[in-house]
Amino acid sequence: MSPEELTAAIDALLRDHPPATTDPHEFFAARFDAGLAWVWVDPSDGGSNAEPALQGLVEQRLTEAGAPVPGAYNPIGIGMCGPTLLTHGTPEQRARYLRPLYTGEEIWCQLFSEPSAGSDVAGLAARARRDGDDWILDGQKVWTSFAHLSHRGLILARTDPTVPKHNGITAFVVDMHAPGVDVRPLRQLTGDAEFNEVFFDGVRIPDGDRLGDVGAGWRVGTTTLMNERVSLGGAIATREEPGAGLLESYRVAAARGEGNPVRRDQAIQLWIEANVNYLTAVRAAAGGNRGKPGPEGSVLKLTSAEFNQRAAEFQNDLLGPAGALLPAHEMRRPTLPYGSMGIPSTQTTFLRSRANTIEGGTSEILRNILGERVLGLPGDVRVDKGVAWKDVPR
Amino acid sequence: MSFSPEQEELRATVRSFLDRHSDEAAVRRLMETDDGYDPAVWNLMGTQLGLQGLYIPEEYGGSGFSFAELCLVLEEMGARLLCAPFFASAVLAASALLESDDEEAKKDLLPGIASGETIATLAYSNDSGQPDGAVTATSTPAGYTLDGSRHFVLDGALADLILVVACADAGPSLFAVEKGADGLTPTRLPTMDLTRKQADLTFDDTPARLIGAEGSADEVLQRVLQLACVALVNESVGGARAVLEQATTYAKERLQFGRPIGSFQAIKHRCADMLVAVEGSRSAAYHAATVAATGDGQLAVIASLAKSYVSEAYFSVAAENIQVHGGIGFTWEHPAHLYFKRAKSAELLFGDPISHRELLAQRFGL
Numbered sequence A: 001m002s003p004e005e006l007t008a009a010i011d012a013l014l015r016d017h018p019p020a021t022t023d024p025h026e027f028f029a030a031r032f033d034a035g036l037a038w039v040w041v042d043p044s045d046g047g048s049n050a051e052p053a054l055q056g057l058v059e060q061r062l063t064e065a066g067a068p069v070p071g072a073y074n075p076i077g078i079g080m081c082g083p084t085l086l087t088h089g090t091p092e093q094r095a096r097y098l099r100p101l102y103t104g105e106e107i108w109c110q111l112f113s114e115p116s117a118g119s120d121v122a123g124l125a126a127r128a129r130r131d132g133d134d135w136i137l138d139g140q141k142v143w144t145s146f147a148h149l150s151h152r153g154l155i156l157a158r159t160d161p162t163v164p165k166h167n168g169i170t171a172f173v174v175d176m177h178a179p180g181v182d183v184r185p186l187r188q189l190t191g192d193a194e195f196n197e198v199f200f201d202g203v204r205i206p207d208g209d210r211l212g213d214v215g216a217g218w219r220v221g222t223t224t225l226m227n228e229r230v231s232l233g234g235a236i237a238t239r240e241e242p243g244a245g246l247l248e249s250y251r252v253a254a255a256r257g258e259g260n261p262v263r264r265d266q267a268i269q270l271w272i273e274a275n276v277n278y279l280t281a282v283r284a285a286a287g288g289n290r291g292k293p294g295p296e297g298s299v300l301k302l303t304s305a306e307f308n309q310r311a312a313e314f315q316n317d318l319l320g321p322a323g324a325l326l327p328a329h330e331m332r333r334p335t336l337p338y339g340s341m342g343i344p345s346t347q348t349t350f351l352r353s354r355a356n357t358i359e360g361g362t363s364e365i366l367r368n369i370l371g372e373r374v375l376g377l378p379g380d381v382r383v384d385k386g387v388a389w390k391d392v393p394r
Numbered sequence B: 001m002s003f004s005p006e007q008e009e010l011r012a013t014v015r016s017f018l019d020r021h022s023d024e025a026a027v028r029r030l031m032e033t034d035d036g037y038d039p040a041v042w043n044l045m046g047t048q049l050g051l052q053g054l055y056i057p058e059e060y061g062g063s064g065f066s067f068a069e070l071c072l073v074l075e076e077m078g079a080r081l082l083c084a085p086f087f088a089s090a091v092l093a094a095s096a097l098l099e100s101d102d103e104e105a106k107k108d109l110l111p112g113i114a115s116g117e118t119i120a121t122l123a124y125s126n127d128s129g130q131p132d133g134a135v136t137a138t139s140t141p142a143g144y145t146l147d148g149s150r151h152f153v154l155d156g157a158l159a160d161l162i163l164v165v166a167c168a169d170a171g172p173s174l175f176a177v178e179k180g181a182d183g184l185t186p187t188r189l190p191t192m193d194l195t196r197k198q199a200d201l202t203f204d205d206t207p208a209r210l211i212g213a214e215g216s217a218d219e220v221l222q223r224v225l226q227l228a229c230v231a232l233v234n235e236s237v238g239g240a241r242a243v244l245e246q247a248t249t250y251a252k253e254r255l256q257f258g259r260p261i262g263s264f265q266a267i268k269h270r271c272a273d274m275l276v277a278v279e280g281s282r283s284a285a286y287h288a289a290t291v292a293a294t295g296d297g298q299l300a301v302i303a304s305l306a307k308s309y310v311s312e313a314y315f316s317v318a319a320e321n322i323q324v325h326g327g328i329g330f331t332w333e334h335p336a337h338l339y340f341k342r343a344k345s346a347e348l349l350f351g352d353p354i355s356h357r358e359l360l361a362q363r364f365g366l
């Protein structure tokens, strides 16, 4: 599809389904059917075989028109699981899962991390063994965002403990309402419970829900992780005036008599950083390559996480002694659309920002990736290389 | 600087007391309560150890140690996040009275604070945390009355005795108000750091007792706030020490990629930087404690130096501790956030680091 045709499709979508009066799920369905979900893929998958760079045009036009954002209704599904299905799903799987994922009818979660395998995702221990046409899954996952709202989960499980860790993993789609799945809230330091522990006890997964080949789950997982970084880091690309909120916070504090040259300089430094991040995001989006995120994804994830933390602390401290108060203390479990718990207080945002340098890959891991995979620096000494998973200390 | 054998003995006694009465379970239980302390433990602190009266002279019912011993005790309390109105009563209120020139008030009020029977606090700040205006004192034939409000008062909703800085005809003056006094309304504040409670107080024609001469509170308050900074940074050193230990212990135990995470330089260097920050904090805090104890003229400078350095250092090590722990460090169940929140509240109490650097710059004529 050419840019002109795409623009016409957007106009038609907005005309037939005015965002202000259309139910969000209905709007997403129409958007998917119009080929405006992921523009670079086939029409059957919600695309229109257009240039990947044109995705930015779609997002921009729809944002301007006040259209609902699918990521708010299915954050992990849209950001990570969808792109993974596009790359690794069979035609049947894509036909079955993509549309309800996109419309928010089926919420997804990402079940990678385990108590003993976090940064070292490939060290995971949840076990799946073959039983006729099914697989039987046992084990525990942790930090699973939105698991309590999810219908489906993208899960990595160990199917062969006798080979080195990366080779013995298989990816599956798991039904979160299947017998044997137990989701328990895990409270975080903000007081809320966004994430969960998930226990699997003899859960049956049909072989048709295996994603990719047996033992090739690591490749599926890295696709997800790369997309995670892009979606966490790239969120800034759609933001309007980067850093404007920081300047406004400073103005408010100064009007209260709490301005000073140091804070003023901090405000400007953060504003500059916000804009540089934004420009990198725009550059990354322009170079978008068929759902295969490049190193910009990891750069942005790293810089935006660390920036967010500093910006949130700056805004918190501008409150003066009130920065040490916390308006809400009871444990809340998020609902969708994300953000429907209301706009978080400055203090809660400050607390939440501590997760930014941990979730979706820690800053340490991202620096390793940038150093080793992008710059080609020599890697760490690996003690687990070539060792069967079962023999690696954990 | 080093500690004497007597001081080390005091430290050991306080540590074993806190081991028994302020473990993590106790902290979590108490922080969820309104008043945030255990009266039985508070009693024991007074009767068994005499901690509340540690630096109150014997003539006023205390045990007459110096400010340095008080700081040492606070360091241990900070390491265990003791939930008690200790800072408000034994540090703020006690030093406000001691710094005042009012023999009668000292004789009347200090023994209760020293024994722990009276829980006292100091109310001095407006809603920007500054010690100005906001409460006025009126002299009537029957005595003084107060009008206005004070904010961010430590343990303000629970205190039996509130020392209030208010503006009288002759200028800022210190007053004593009793719990339940007419027209006194406390409002509990929802604090981020649940281990230390705060309240706003409003006064409406509230009867109050003048402490010292009218117009004499400016100097008293300045000095009390300097002492408060010194006390707080020593408390913070305890917390910083604790998170450094948590982080290094975890870095040695947690395996990823078949190795302890502490064997990765990224983590090793973070821990090393934490150590550097903790050692610097100890130097600043211990020196400040000595200066406060010996009453040498450098208190204003060292108090600001220490407050700026230590409160930033404590915040940074508490944040690093979360990072080193990864996802676990972000959970409610892990103690990392309790220290993190304590560190943030300590950073914003009694002037943030930037305001203390400004004070120093002014003092140096820059």
Ligand SMILES: Cc1cc2nc3c(=O)[nH]c(=O)nc-3n(C[C@H](O)[C@H](O)[C@H](O)COP(=O)(O)OP(=O)(O)OC[C@H]3O[C@@H](n4cnc5c(N)ncnc54)[C@H](O)[C@@H]3O)c2cc1C
Residues within 6 Å of the ligand: A076, A109, A110, A111, A112, A113, A115, A116, A117, A118, A119, A120, A142, A143, A144, A145, A146, A195, A355, A358, A359, A360, A361, A362, A363, A364, A365, A368, B254, B256, B257, B261, B264, B265, B266, B267, B323, B324, B325, B326, B327, B328, B330
């Ligand atoms: C809010 C939140 C939401 C999350 N949501 C999800 C989710 O939906 N699904 C999911 O699967 N996971 C999720 N996670 C998990 C997240 O991906 C992991 O927490 C993260 O990858 C770190 O793993 P870990 O917690 O086990 O820390 P560890 O791996 O134990 O790391 C501890 C410390 O060691 C460092 N470290 C580890 N290895 C190295 C190395 N090789 N070199 C240098 N430093 C190293 C880390 O950087 C960290 O500082 C979430 C986490 C958070 C905080």
